Each structure stands twice: as structure tokens, then as C-alpha cells.
Amino acid sequence: MARITKDPETRRKEFIKAARELFMEKGFEQTSVSDITNKVGMSHGAFFYYFKSKNDVMKAVICDILNYWRVFMVDLVANKDMNALEKMHLILSMSIESQNVKHDINEFFKKEGNAVMYQEHRKKSREIISPLMTQIVEQGVKEGTFNVEYPKETVEYVGYILENLGDSLQAAGNSDDYQRKIHALEILLTKVAGLKENELHLID
Amino acid sequence: MARITKDPETRRKEFIKAARELFMEKGFEQTSVSDITNKVGMSHGAFFYYFKSKNDVMKAVICDILNYWRVFMVDLVANKDMNALEKMHLILSMSIESQNVKHDINEFFKKEGNAVMYQEHRKKSREIISPLMTQIVEQGVKEGTFNVEYPKETVEYVGYILENLGDSLQAAGNSDDYQRKIHALEILLTKVAGLKENELHLID
Structure with a gap:
């Protein structure tokens, strides 16, 4: 089955939304990039495509x-x-x-x-x-x-x-x-x- | 002739006073360590004895x-x-x-x-x-x-x-x-x- 592809801006927003929720829930320090990628269900590679850090x-x-x-x-x-x-x-x-x-x-x-x-x-x-x-x-x-x-x-x-x-x-x-x-x-x-x-x- | 020695706290204050006057006069960026030492009439060595930078x-x-x-x-x-x-x-x-x-x-x-x-x-x-x-x-x-x-x-x-x-x-x-x-x-x-x-x- 073909993977559903979303446009880049939508993906970027998903990361931001997930990060925002995690920062508020756990705090900035306690949140890892893995926490964010897990929440969105995406890879580290995808994260670093949109964000440097x-x-x-x-x-x-x-x-x-x-x-x-x-x-x-x-x-x-x-x-x-x-x-x-x-x-x-x-x-x-x-x-x-x-x-x-x-x-x-x-x-x-x-x-x-x-x-x-x-x-x-x-x-x-x-x-x-x-x-x-x-x-x-x-x-x-x-x-x-x-x-x-x-x-x-x-x-x-x-x-x-x-x-x-x-x-x-x-x-x-x-x-x-x-x-x-x-x-x-x-x-x-x-x-x-x-x-x-x-x-x-x-x-x- | 013996050099007049001042106590360290007095010297330190002289540097601070000179630096303060120079910062106000020329600005922090435009003031060099040499400007400060020249104003006090002391060496770079003396400056760096009191201050790291x-x-x-x-x-x-x-x-x-x-x-x-x-x-x-x-x-x-x-x-x-x-x-x-x-x-x-x-x-x-x-x-x-x-x-x-x-x-x-x-x-x-x-x-x-x-x-x-x-x-x-x-x-x-x-x-x-x-x-x-x-x-x-x-x-x-x-x-x-x-x-x-x-x-x-x-x-x-x-x-x-x-x-x-x-x-x-x-x-x-x-x-x-x-x-x-x-x-x-x-x-x-x-x-x-x-x-x-x-x-x-x-x-x-």
C-alpha cells in the first residue's frame, strides 16, 4: 500500500504541536527528540529534516x-x-x-x-x-x-x-x-x- | 628610588575608575585594555593580575x-x-x-x-x-x-x-x-x- 504523504508544512506543524504539548507536560529539559518523534510517529531523520535541534x-x-x-x-x-x-x-x-x-x-x-x-x-x-x-x-x-x-x-x-x-x-x-x-x-x-x-x- | 607601592585594593579601584570613565567616554567596544592601562599608568601584566579580561x-x-x-x-x-x-x-x-x-x-x-x-x-x-x-x-x-x-x-x-x-x-x-x-x-x-x-x- 502506498504510504500517505503529507505536505511538508503539515508535517512541520505536527512536530511543533507535539513538541509544544510535551514541553508543557514534561518540561523542555525532560523532553527528548525521541519523545517528539514517538509522539508524531516519525523518524529522527524526518525531525532533523525540519529542525536543526x-x-x-x-x-x-x-x-x-x-x-x-x-x-x-x-x-x-x-x-x-x-x-x-x-x-x-x-x-x-x-x-x-x-x-x-x-x-x-x-x-x-x-x-x-x-x-x-x-x-x-x-x-x-x-x-x-x-x-x-x-x-x-x-x-x-x-x-x-x-x-x-x-x-x-x-x-x-x-x-x-x-x-x-x-x-x-x-x-x-x-x-x-x-x-x-x-x-x-x-x-x-x-x-x-x-x-x-x-x-x-x-x-x- | 624606591617605587611607591599601593595596596592591591587601591590599584584595583584605580583600574575600575579608569575603565568606568573610558567606557562612558568612548563606549565599551571602543575601549581597549591598553587605553585602560595607559590611563592608570600601569602595565598589561598588572591589569591581568586583577582582571581576567x-x-x-x-x-x-x-x-x-x-x-x-x-x-x-x-x-x-x-x-x-x-x-x-x-x-x-x-x-x-x-x-x-x-x-x-x-x-x-x-x-x-x-x-x-x-x-x-x-x-x-x-x-x-x-x-x-x-x-x-x-x-x-x-x-x-x-x-x-x-x-x-x-x-x-x-x-x-x-x-x-x-x-x-x-x-x-x-x-x-x-x-x-x-x-x-x-x-x-x-x-x-x-x-x-x-x-x-x-x-x-x-x-x-
């Missing part, structure tokens, strides 16, 4: 996640059924929830040799996410719920906080520290966005 | 700057003649003014191979500066000029902005962008610290 597939995974966020944000900006406050809520709760996922990526970035890639990733994330976040803040200003004089610059500044939020929450020693950090962030964002008190709830 | 003396320079900030902040916290708002003004205006100096350090940190050191430097800076900044915010809360419910956490979050301020201001395309960024920061900090409007002025 495990690092290389991690880069593709990160690119994939960034692309996911870009598509999500573009859709969210265009959404006519949600107000800016609802959009901001959604983004913030997703950011906080995704901290577990980001854990492995942060581990990866902190390794010697990956730090430059980390700077580049942050820069690229900012370039993609910031203009979209700015549009949501501008929507909120028009709707009268936000009071922000400099949306672009304010989004940039708040972005520096959100970039570090994952590491910061992970460093929280216990549940009390975690709750304090979340509550402090709620207050900070409420003030900076000029929202009414108790309008923003980051966790239930 | 130009990178190594840069590390010492960075450590020196951090130590300068630590001593400055400890004195400022203990200063009974200044209120918290005056202290915060001083810190912020010094941070903004020091951006030219930090330029070379940022250049250095962005080079391949120095990125891990960069993460460590940021971590160390936070550990040293944050508790001292928190004390100043607490002073402001006691004095009734600041309104911050979670001083420690808020200082951490604002710290992430200030860490990136140098790069951000340098990326400002022109004087208008620069002014917008400064003004946006004034507004953000005014809101976050719960100050009265126009109480904070970052540039004249």
Missing part, C-alpha cells in the same frame, strides 16, 4: 504561541460585541492563567545561550501586542470607562509589568503573597486606566 | 555602580530632612539623567554572551533597591502624601517600568516622543502613588 523546535513553538496571541488580539480588537473593559478583563485573566504554560518557556529562556533570544522574543512580542492593546485602551477612552491621556506610552509601561508578571507570581512564596500581588496589580491597573474602584477583578 | 573589568564597573546606588539609597532612606516626595523626585530625576551613562552598560548587556549576566544584574539590582524604595513609599504613606495600599508589590511593579525606561527613552525617535514618554510616566506615577495632580515633575 530541540532548541530549534522550541523557537518554532515560541513563534507559534506568539502567532496565536497575535491572531487572538486582532480578533479581539475587531470584536464589536465586547466593550474595552471586557476585552481588558479577558486579556489579563488569560495572561495570569497562562503563567503555568509560560513556565517552561521562561525556564528555556533563562538557560545560558538563550538569553539573547529572550530579548528578541520580548522585543517582537512588544511590537505585535502593544499596538493592539493600545487600540483597546483607545476604545475604552471613547466609551468613557478608561481615562488614559497617553494610551500608547501607558500600554508600553504596563507591558513591562505584565512581561515580568509570570516570574513574579512564580516567585510568590505562598498563597498570601500571590493574592497580595494580584490585588496590588488590580489596584495599580485600576488607577492607571482610570477605572472606577472595584471595576477590575483579576481573580474570583 | 575587559569583560571582567566591566563586571567590576557594574558592581561599583550598583554599590554607589545602594549607598546613595541607604543614605536617602535615613535622611530625616527630606520628605518622601522629595526623595522620590530625587531618585526619579537621577534615574532619568543617568540614562546616558547607562547607555554603554545596556550596549554591553545586549551583546551575545552577556545576556545571562544582564538577568543576574537586574535581579541583584531589584534585591538591593526595592526594599529601600519600599521604605520611602512607606514614609510617604505615613506623611499622608502617598496613597499606596501595597508598597512592596507596587514598588516591584513600578521597578519593571523604571528598569526599561533607559531603553525606552533612547528609542524615542525625537524630542516630542521623549516628552510624551516623560509626561506619560509622570501621570502614571502620580496615579499609582496616589499623589495630587501636578505634584510630580520629572523634567523642568
Whole structure:
């Protein structure tokens, strides 16, 4: 019987999807190339046709996640059924929830040799996410719920906080520290966005 | 005539001081070990007795700057003649003014191979500066000029902005962008610290 051949881009995506799932499940360090090829049911040769190394597939995974966020944000900006406050809520709760996922990526970035890639990733994330976040803040200003004089610059500044939020929450020693950090962030964002008190709830 | 011998720590400090001045004047890349030894009037051999490389003396320079900030902040916290708002003004205006100096350090940190050191430097800076900044915010809360419910956490979050301020201001395309960024920061900090409007002025 003839073997079913898939187009190269489909195969490449299968590897990326499998690697992403394994990195999240077992961690980057604990995942081997064999784990990835076994999961996809392909040979090592096929893997190395698409990727130079495990690092290389991690880069593709990160690119994939960034692309996911870009598509999500573009859709969210265009959404006519949600107000800016609802959009901001959604983004913030997703950011906080995704901290577990980001854990492995942060581990990866902190390794010697990956730090430059980390700077580049942050820069690229900012370039993609910031203009979209700015549009949501501008929507909120028009709707009268936000009071922000400099949306672009304010989004940039708040972005520096959100970039570090994952590491910061992970460093929280216990549940009390975690709750304090979340509550402090709620207050900070409420003030900076000029929202009414108790309008923003980051966790239930 | 007998050569005047200095104790090793004094010599080491002379090298660090000369290197620091040269890095600021010419930039890290453009400074050679010979430039440093010429400035101090010492041999290459003496330089390599104290430092493994130009990178190594840069590390010492960075450590020196951090130590300068630590001593400055400890004195400022203990200063009974200044209120918290005056202290915060001083810190912020010094941070903004020091951006030219930090330029070379940022250049250095962005080079391949120095990125891990960069993460460590940021971590160390936070550990040293944050508790001292928190004390100043607490002073402001006691004095009734600041309104911050979670001083420690808020200082951490604002710290992430200030860490990136140098790069951000340098990326400002022109004087208008620069002014917008400064003004946006004034507004953000005014809101976050719960100050009265126009109480904070970052540039004249």
C-alpha cells in the first residue's frame, strides 16, 4: 500500500504541536527528540529534516504561541460585541492563567545561550501586542470607562509589568503573597486606566 | 628610588575608575585594555593580575555602580530632612539623567554572551533597591502624601517600568516622543502613588 504523504508544512506543524504539548507536560529539559518523534510517529531523520535541534523546535513553538496571541488580539480588537473593559478583563485573566504554560518557556529562556533570544522574543512580542492593546485602551477612552491621556506610552509601561508578571507570581512564596500581588496589580491597573474602584477583578 | 607601592585594593579601584570613565567616554567596544592601562599608568601584566579580561573589568564597573546606588539609597532612606516626595523626585530625576551613562552598560548587556549576566544584574539590582524604595513609599504613606495600599508589590511593579525606561527613552525617535514618554510616566506615577495632580515633575 502506498504510504500517505503529507505536505511538508503539515508535517512541520505536527512536530511543533507535539513538541509544544510535551514541553508543557514534561518540561523542555525532560523532553527528548525521541519523545517528539514517538509522539508524531516519525523518524529522527524526518525531525532533523525540519529542525536543526530541540532548541530549534522550541523557537518554532515560541513563534507559534506568539502567532496565536497575535491572531487572538486582532480578533479581539475587531470584536464589536465586547466593550474595552471586557476585552481588558479577558486579556489579563488569560495572561495570569497562562503563567503555568509560560513556565517552561521562561525556564528555556533563562538557560545560558538563550538569553539573547529572550530579548528578541520580548522585543517582537512588544511590537505585535502593544499596538493592539493600545487600540483597546483607545476604545475604552471613547466609551468613557478608561481615562488614559497617553494610551500608547501607558500600554508600553504596563507591558513591562505584565512581561515580568509570570516570574513574579512564580516567585510568590505562598498563597498570601500571590493574592497580595494580584490585588496590588488590580489596584495599580485600576488607577492607571482610570477605572472606577472595584471595576477590575483579576481573580474570583 | 624606591617605587611607591599601593595596596592591591587601591590599584584595583584605580583600574575600575579608569575603565568606568573610558567606557562612558568612548563606549565599551571602543575601549581597549591598553587605553585602560595607559590611563592608570600601569602595565598589561598588572591589569591581568586583577582582571581576567575587559569583560571582567566591566563586571567590576557594574558592581561599583550598583554599590554607589545602594549607598546613595541607604543614605536617602535615613535622611530625616527630606520628605518622601522629595526623595522620590530625587531618585526619579537621577534615574532619568543617568540614562546616558547607562547607555554603554545596556550596549554591553545586549551583546551575545552577556545576556545571562544582564538577568543576574537586574535581579541583584531589584534585591538591593526595592526594599529601600519600599521604605520611602512607606514614609510617604505615613506623611499622608502617598496613597499606596501595597508598597512592596507596587514598588516591584513600578521597578519593571523604571528598569526599561533607559531603553525606552533612547528609542524615542525625537524630542516630542521623549516628552510624551516623560509626561506619560509622570501621570502614571502620580496615579499609582496616589499623589495630587501636578505634584510630580520629572523634567523642568
